[in-house]
Amino acid sequence: MRCREVVACWDDMRSGAEPRREHVLAHLRACADCQAAYAEFEGVAYCLSCLPVAPPPQSLVPRIMAHIREQCEQLHVHESVSVAIYQAPIGRLLVAYRDAGITAIRVDRGEELHELVAALERRIHAVALPLQQHVPAWVRQGLEAFFSGRSDVSVPLDLAYLTEFERAVFEAAARIPRGEVRSYGWLASEVGRPNAARAVGQALANNPIPLLIPCHRVIDCKGRLHRYVYGVELKRRLLDLEGYQQEETRAGMRTS
Structure with missing residues (x-):
């Protein structure tokens, strides 16, 4: 054994938990x-034990x-959310609501369902209550309106746990009209941070309420769909x- 390896074993030697005890003693x-050095270590350890x-x-x-409590309040981990499954045209959605x-x-x-719930809890720093059989009527109506293209139904979003910058980005993204797209640079300008396109992209990558906060309507400055947390195919x-x-609107896409 090398000297450095022996020194790392000294604490376990005193407790009798070091499996290489004989090798250490031989060294x-x-x-x-x-x-x-070990004799000095033993002396200090003995004095401390007294x-x-x-x-x-x-x-x-x-x-x-x-x-x-202060940390919990900052992270909202003391709060709980109700969760339910909604069968959407694009597949199963897990919806959390208060x-x-x-x-x-x-x-x-x-x-797996437990993986979906765990990922959701980590993102919003909250504890999910037992799964509900159905989403409430107001949630269902809001999601149905999104998928059917109706604009006469609005659904409230709870963004209180997000940072001020994230809320500004998501609120600006929510103003992008259906059927249109905007660039990351346009969104950065909208929130008063024209040089923060990369930070905007990072915020969108962590969008907790996709679809209703339409980060899928944000593309790069060249008109490419770019990345999407659920895959470019779903974005398309x-x-x-x-x-x-895409081909018709690329030239007219607002980028600034």
Whole structure:
């Protein structure tokens, strides 16, 4: 064994948990430097073990709990969401919602249901309640309106857990008319950050409410569909569903 490997084993040596104990002892017998260092280590460890264990101050636990509560409030992990399955024309959707509105939508890509729920919980920092049999009427009506192209039905969205920049990007994306597209640069200008096209793209890549926040209507400055978290084919299918004609609109696409 090398000296460095032996030093890494010293803590486990004292507890008797080191499986290579005999090899370590053999090295110590042959290496005077490690032998002296180990003796010093044992002396310090013994002195530390003799120190009395001081109880934590009474103020420590309340301070820790206050810090945990503060972090939970920032991440909204103390909140829960209802979840239900909606069978859409593009496949199964997992929809999370609260009284304030729809919180998240996950498109099923052949995952197990528990994987869909876990991914949704991670994105919105909330705990999913037991799966509901059906989405509420207001959620169903909003999704039906999206897929049928109706504009007379609006559905509330809960974006409270997002950053100010993310909310600005998603609200701007929601203003892109059905059947039209805009570039990342256009969206960056809309939120007052004309040089932040890449940051806009990153925000859209983490869009928690696809479809209703139509990030599929955002393409690159050359008119290409570019990336989509659920695949370019689904992006093309959604745009086709909305009546977008790529060749006809590329020249007139707004990029700034």
